[in-house]
Amino acid sequence: MLFSKQRAIITVIILSVIGICSIALSCNNDKPAAVATSDGKALAEKYCKSCHEYPSPSMLNQETWLKHVLPAMAPRLGVKVYADDQYVNDPFSKSAIPYEDWLKIVNYYKASAPKALKPAHVPVAPVKDWGVFTLLKPIHDKVAEATTTMVAFDTIGHHIYTSDRLNSSVFKWSDGLKLQTTHKYSSPAVDVQFSKDAGEKEQGAFTFIGSMDAIDILNGYVMDIGLDESAKKQKKIIADKLPRPVQSLTIDVDKDGLADRIICGFGHNAGGLYWYKQLPDRKFEKHVICTIPGAEHAITGDFNHDGWPDVICLFAQADEGIWMFLNDHKGGFTATNLLRFPPVYGSSSFQLVDFNGDGKPDILYTCGDNSDYSKILKPYHGVYIYLNQGDFKYKQAYFYPVNGATKAIAADFNGDGQLDIALIAFFPDLKNNPAEGFTYFEQDKSMHFIPYNLPIEKAGRWICMDVADYNSDGKPDILLGNYAQGFMNEDDVKPDWNMDTPFILLKNAGGRHSSNKMK
Numbered sequence: 001m002l003f004s005k006q007r008a009i010i011t012v013i014i015l016s017v018i019g020i021c022s023i024a025l026s027c028n029n030d031k032p033a034a035v036a037t038s039d040g041k042a043l044a045e046k047y048c049k050s051c052h053e054y055p056s057p058s059m060l061n062q063e064t065w066l067k068h069v070l071p072a073m074a075p076r077l078g079v080k081v082y083a084d085d086q087y088v089n090d091p092f093s094k095s096a097i098p099y100e101d102w103l104k105i106v107n108y109y110k111a112s113a114p115k116a117l118k119p120a121h122v123p124v125a126p127v128k129d130w131g132v133f134t135l136l137k138p139i140h141d142k143v144a145e146a147t148t149t150m151v152a153f154d155t156i157g158h159h160i161y162t163s164d165r166l167n168s169s170v171f172k173w174s175d176g177l178k179l180q181t182t183h184k185y186s187s188p189a190v191d192v193q194f195s196k197d198a199g200e201k202e203q204g205a206f207t208f209i210g211s212m213d214a215i216d217i218l219n220g221y222v223m224d225i226g227l228d229e230s231a232k233k234q235k236k237i238i239a240d241k242l243p244r245p246v247q248s249l250t251i252d253v254d255k256d257g258l259a260d261r262i263i264c265g266f267g268h269n270a271g272g273l274y275w276y277k278q279l280p281d282r283k284f285e286k287h288v289i290c291t292i293p294g295a296e297h298a299i300t301g302d303f304n305h306d307g308w309p310d311v312i313c314l315f316a317q318a319d320e321g322i323w324m325f326l327n328d329h330k331g332g333f334t335a336t337n338l339l340r341f342p343p344v345y346g347s348s349s350f351q352l353v354d355f356n357g358d359g360k361p362d363i364l365y366t367c368g369d370n371s372d373y374s375k376i377l378k379p380y381h382g383v384y385i386y387l388n389q390g391d392f393k394y395k396q397a398y399f400y401p402v403n404g405a406t407k408a409i410a411a412d413f414n415g416d417g418q419l420d421i422a423l424i425a426f427f428p429d430l431k432n433n434p435a436e437g438f439t440y441f442e443q444d445k446s447m448h449f450i451p452y453n454l455p456i457e458k459a460g461r462w463i464c465m466d467v468a469d470y471n472s473d474g475k476p477d478i479l480l481g482n483y484a485q486g487f488m489n490e491d492d493v494k495p496d497w498n499m500d501t502p503f504i505l506l507k508n509a510g511g512r513h514s515s516n517k518m519k
Contacts, residue, residue, distance in 0.1 A: 040108025120379035120401030153468035243267035368405030
């Protein structure tokens with residue numbers, strides 16, 4: 001969930017097991033521009049490529065580099081900042097880079113960055129239509145602004161669960177979208193996985209982020225909560241003192257017959273991907289898979305077909321990318337990078353799904369997290385499809401630009417046997433194109449999609465999403481969570497969407513198009 005990450009998305013410094021590296025630094029230089037620019041490019045490549053993808057100056061406009069990104073990065077490297085964007089050559093400072101090299105790099109970005117980014121080319125104009133959906137709204141008391149942090153279909157108990165930041169509560173809704181129960185916790189929940197215990201009682205493994213703010217504090221936790229009436233008071237902490245966890249998965253990593261947990265600790269400057277091994281006494285022992293912050297979303301499976309469970313994880317801090325961790329059968333993992341993205345992308349979600357029917361899982365990916373230092377529209381934000389070429393190699397086969405893309409989920413929504421895509425964008429172009437906050441991509445032929453902007457931009461601002469067959473009619477439905485307040489990148493835009501409805505349900509009516517039916 002994007003908001004739970006609220007990070008410095010264009011941070012070009014990564015604190016990892018190999019140290020600190022940086023690529024974008026400062027902005028004063030008295031040397032000839034041509035020489036400094038040439039040296040600056042070489043230095044930028046030198047400092048960044050050992051840690052992450054090299055971000056071209058063309059990826060942000062000049063003002064964003066000079067006024068926002070670079071001044072924010074300077075203190076991290078031991079360089080003092082004054083007057084917002086000026087720097088001090090302090091001989092007693094322990095800088096991670098020589099001051100003169102810093103200035104050369106800054107001059108390179110200053111000279112090379114464009115004044116403004118060109119808008120992305122839209123290959124197919126969106127259709128303003130309801131697609132195959134109708135709109136349902138929950139029955140609730142309008143008492144406060146919506147700050148939804150989680151929406152989830154419970155396909156076992158046939159309920160809907162949500163959580164919010166304002167109350168740090170978990171809400172249970174009936175199949176008629178009526179609020180049934182409210183339970184308050186010390187943190188909002190951002191993820192849940194439903195299952196049945198040994199006694200066939202339903203339980204939810206809830207991930208509570210702890211701090212919503214981008215700080216290094218260990219107050220997140222994962223808790224199993226009984227959901228059946230006879231077990232509703234059963235609660236068990238699986239892991240605590242976590243760095244802003246955003247997801248947990250249940251899997252028997254070491255094949256000892258005990259269910260372990262994989263936990264994504266997004267963190268801030270510190271975080272990681274963890275394996276919590278279940279011991280015979282039902283306690284859990286922490287093992288670190290990766291210490292890089294930004295672990296955002298993980299998928300488990302036997303990816304190399306050796307009979308042992310593996311993990312693929314999207315990391316969304318400075319070293320953005322998708323890594324595969326293959327089980328070494330000895331209580332550890334071997335890491336392999338599948339895709340790597342520049343540190344300005346704002347990676348936000350991924351899904352493994354076979355788009356071309358060749359039996360190999362492809363990657364559906366979005367980038368669009370757009371808070372903190374670089375609050376400008378970026379033409380590379382949107383939804384991508386990378387086709388599996390075999391041997392864990394992937395090739396981009398599709399891109400559609402969507403400002404601030406947050407999450408995409410593929411499913412056959414119209415029942416024609418081809419995968420379609422539902423996409424939310426928490427940071428759309430609110431001034432000129434707020435309808436791109438939700439887009440339904442209908443695949444009409446192989447790898448060709450018709451985008452639909454449903455007229456729901458006034459119903460809320462979508463930060464989280466879930467897809468499942470809500471009413472067991474064989475058609476996947478969509479839940480959208482409304483985070484109505486804050487995080488406005490455009491100062492002259494005032495909210496004109498619903499501020500109090502926590503979520504909406506897009507009910508799949510089937511067929512190619514549905515009527516504009518609202519309840």
